[in-house]
Amino acid sequence: MRLILAPMEGVMDHNMRDLLTGINSFDLCITEFVRVTDTLLPNRVFYRACPELLQGGKTANGTLVRLQLLGSHPEFMARNALRAVQLGSPGIDINFGCPSKTVNKNRGGAILLREPDLLYAIVRAVRAVLPPDVPVTAKIRLGYEDKSLFLENARAIEQAGAAELAVHARTKAEGYRPPAHWEYIGKIRENLRIPVIANGEIWNHRDARRCCEISGCSDLMIGRPSLVTPNITTMIRYAVNPMQWHNVLQLIHQLSDLDRITDKWQYLPARIKQWLNYLRRAYPQAQNLFERIRILRQTEPVLAILESDLAAITIPR
Numbered sequence: 001m002r003l004i005l006a007p008m009e010g011v012m013d014h015n016m017r018d019l020l021t022g023i024n025s026f027d028l029c030i031t032e033f034v035r036v037t038d039t040l041l042p043n044r045v046f047y048r049a050c051p052e053l054l055q056g057g058k059t060a061n062g063t064l065v066r067l068q069l070l071g072s073h074p075e076f077m078a079r080n081a082l083r084a085v086q087l088g089s090p091g092i093d094i095n096f097g098c099p100s101k102t103v104n105k106n107r108g109g110a111i112l113l114r115e116p117d118l119l120y121a122i123v124r125a126v127r128a129v130l131p132p133d134v135p136v137t138a139k140i141r142l143g144y145e146d147k148s149l150f151l152e153n154a155r156a157i158e159q160a161g162a163a164e165l166a167v168h169a170r171t172k173a174e175g176y177r178p179p180a181h182w183e184y185i186g187k188i189r190e191n192l193r194i195p196v197i198a199n200g201e202i203w204n205h206r207d208a209r210r211c212c213e214i215s216g217c218s219d220l221m222i223g224r225p226s227l228v229t230p231n232i233t234t235m236i237r238y239a240v241n242p243m244q245w246h247n248v249l250q251l252i253h254q255l256s257d258l259d260r261i262t263d264k265w266q267y268l269p270a271r272i273k274q275w276l277n278y279l280r281r282a283y284p285q286a287q288n289l290f291e292r293i294r295i296l297r298q299t300e301p302v303l304a305i306l307e308s309d310l311a312a313i314t315i316p317r
């Protein structure tokens with residue numbers, strides 16, 4: 001089974017990737033999306049989205065990181081894809097799933113699922129400019145308003161030369177509302193020859209097994225669950241419980257250390273609150289910590305609370 005760490009804009013940056021790949025066994029990460037319009041982006045945009053480019057396109061522990069592009073202009077998607085690969089990205093993933101209003105208004109993300117021909121043109125153009133051994137992959141939802149084009153879209157992407165396809169099993173209109181419709185992923189997998197990666201609502205070992213059974217996939221992509229229970233790949237692979245709260249606290253502290261040495265330091269309070277917001281689905285202690293730091297805006301007092309919580313914990317032997 002391959003497990004892939006999902007792209008999550010505004011959350012899953014390179015420090016979070018370092019942290020999560022450090023304690024898990026992910027096979028691949030996809031970056032947050034880089035938005036392409038009608039220009040060739042400066043190199044710094046690619047380095048910002050994917051600092052791993054400077055270390056062979058891998059996280060600190062050696063997990064491959066593939067850069068994701070979002071846009072609708074085939075020629076500029078291709079030119080930017082080539083630049084990203086020249087800078088060291090070991091592949092290109094194309095985002096056809098983003099539900100954001102602003103992004104969709106500018107003809108990016110899920111709105112393109114209404115135009116299979118355009119999906120084809122974009123993937124084809126990107127495929128055509130990259131060396132044959134560099135994979136071009138794509139991520140879709142099941143549709144925009146409805147699911148009527150789900151198979152046509154998937155086929156268009158395969159025919160254009162994509163090496164694999166990740167499917168978030170909901171339409172744009174369905175947002176993030178459960179359930180994820182894994183049975184549609186199964187229909188796509190039956191009709192395609194390239195590997196299909198199942199995504200959406202895989203929170204634990206049981207979900208993973210059910211998703212594999214229903215979709216027939218052996219490759220899974222995991223987004224929010226990796227933030228809710230950070231040892232997610234061990235949970236999925238070995239049916240273990242979520243890690244203990246004191247280990248989670250240590251991870252949050254490690255994130256603050258990583259952020260300290262990058263330009264993320266001032267955003268740390270917001271970032272910790274954002275993470276606690278996910279963690280409280282699994283840990284009542286996260287809710288408690290969230291309430292104690294909720295009104296704090298500065299990094300130092302937030303860290304002081306975190307450190308005193310850590311100091312108060314007697315780590316079981």
Ligand SMILES: Cc1cc2nc3c(=O)[nH]c(=O)nc-3n(C[C@H](O)[C@H](O)[C@H](O)COP(=O)(O)O)c2cc1C
Nearest residue numbers: 006007008009032033095139168200201222223224
């Ligand atoms: C805050 C947030 C940001 C996301 N950003 C991206 C993104 O940049 N690119 C992308 O393809 N999907 C993005 N997604 C979708 C996730 O990759 C994933 O498909 C979705 O969360 C469902 O999977 P999950 O149930 O494992 O979280 C984002 C989702 C969330 C919640």
